Amino acid sequence: MRATCIACLLLSACARPVLAQHAEASFFAIDTIVAVDETVDVNGNNSTGVLFDAVVSTDFGGGFQAIVRPFVLRQSSGEWNRQIWIAQVRYERSGPVGLRVDAGLIPSPVGLNNLTLRPPFNPTIAQPSSLFSVLPPLEPRGMRATLLGALYAYGVQTTVSGERWDARAAVVDHSPLRTRRVFAQTNPPRFPNVVFGGGITPIVGVRVGASITAGGWQQEGETAFASEDRAATIATVETEISFRHTRILGEWIRDVIQTTTGDRVASGWYVTGQQTLSPRWFVAGRVERIASPAVLFPPADVSTPVVIDQRLQGVEETIGYRITPDITLRASHRARRSFGLPGFDHTFATSVVWWRRWM
Numbered sequence: 616m617r618a619t620c621i622a623c624l625l626l627s628a629c630a631r632p633v634l635a636q637h638a639e640a641s642f643f644a645i646d647t648i649v650a651v652d653e654t655v656d657v658n659g660n661n662s663t664g665v666l667f668d669a670v671v672s673t674d675f676g677g678g679f680q681a682i683v684r685p686f687v688l689r690q691s692s693g694e695w696n697r698q699i700w701i702a703q704v705r706y707e708r709s710g711p712v713g714l715r716v717d718a719g720l721i722p723s724p725v726g727l728n729n730l731t732l733r734p735p736f737n738p739t740i741a742q743p744s745s746l747f748s749v750l751p752p753l754e755p756r757g758m759r760a761t762l763l764g765a766l767y768a769y770g771v772q773t774t775v776s777g778e779r780w781d782a783r784a785a786v787v788d789h790s791p792l793r794t795r796r797v798f799a800q801t802n803p804p805r806f807p808n809v810v811f812g813g814g815i816t817p818i819v820g821v822r823v824g825a826s827i828t829a830g831g832w833q834q835e836g837e838t839a840f841a842s843e844d845r846a847a848t849i850a851t852v853e854t855e856i857s858f859r860h861t862r863i864l865g866e867w868i869r870d871v872i873q874t875t876t877g878d879r880v881a882s883g884w885y886v887t888g889q890q891t892l893s894p895r896w897f898v899a900g901r902v903e904r905i906a907s908p909a910v911l912f913p914p915a916d917v918s919t920p921v922v923i924d925q926r927l928q929g930v931e932e933t934i935g936y937r938i939t940p941d942i943t944l945r946a947s948h949r950a951r952r953s954f955g956l957p958g959f960d961h962t963f964a965t966s967v968v969w970w971r972r973w974m
Contacts, residue, residue, distance in 0.1 A: 723766035738899035751909030782813035806831030881907035
């Protein structure tokens with residue numbers, strides 16, 4: 616915490632007026648992010664997270680681009696995660712009906728919260744729990760899943776859009792319930808998953824969208840009880856509302872997951888809001904809920920597994936200050952009750968984010 620405070624004071628000393636930033640077309644473009652956050656709980660336990668993130672794009676002309684996004688993340692556990700989030704070729708064509716085709720290691724076609732993984736696009740410090748929180752066991756000694764994880768997917772996505780609507784279809788190489796990583800010693804099996812989605816924009820500042828994803832998530836023989844391949848269906852509904860200096864994001868997710876003991880349903884939602892108070896100051900918050908069954912071994916005198924409904928609840932409040940157009944400070948409080956726990960855990964965090972577009 617002391618190091619974070621010193622960094623904040625030094626950055627404040629060189630503050631300059633916040634100016635408007637304009638994105639201009641470039642043959643070769645790079646933008647970089649460095650984020651450092653410090654988290655402490657009520658017992659005094661602290662952890663430090665560090666993120667180095669970059670997006671590099673090249674325009675070949677004729678509507679073709681190449682985009683690569685590597686990142687390095689130091690997690691709160693102290694483990695370093697080095698990955699490539701995007702490595703793709705994109706084709707875009709403008710007109711009354713716009714067309715975009717992405718192929719390679721593509722951005723996630725599922726879920727609104729996957730689009731807020733970069734700190735400048737996330738008004739709070741923490742990410743929604745649906746991305747990283749592991750669900751309770753859906754079957755005894757079974758594979759664990761997330762409600763909707765961070766998706767590093769190889770695939771192809773086609774998007775078409777008009778003035779007030781958009782639609783997309785994609786094929787990816789694994790389920791959003793289990794994260795695969797480009798650089799990892801072990802990964803879940805590959806399964807083709809098909810995604811269909813779209814949205815409407817009835818008025819400026821309001822969009823409502825939905826998606827459905829279907830495909831395999833667990834392979835035959837992956838566990839002692841997996842006698843065949845298992846599939847899952849993920850449905851999402853999302854909304855974005857912007858008016859004056861207020862922005863609200865919300866998403867609802869429902870998973871229907873095949874297991875050896877029948878289909879299990881997990882669902883959750885979150886709402887994130889941000890209010891700009893002045894050119895430098897803003898406040899933000901998030902409320903989130905997840906409900907999922909926990910399937911446990913039956914007692915000796917019972918033949919069927921025991922199913923217990925469990926819930927995760929969380930809330931986060933954040934205040935932010937933009938020192939310059941490139942540097943943002945945040946401080947937040949988060950209360951979170953994980954699956955199966957009786958009470959809430961409280962943590963306090965500070966964050967410094969530096970974001971620069973170089974060309």
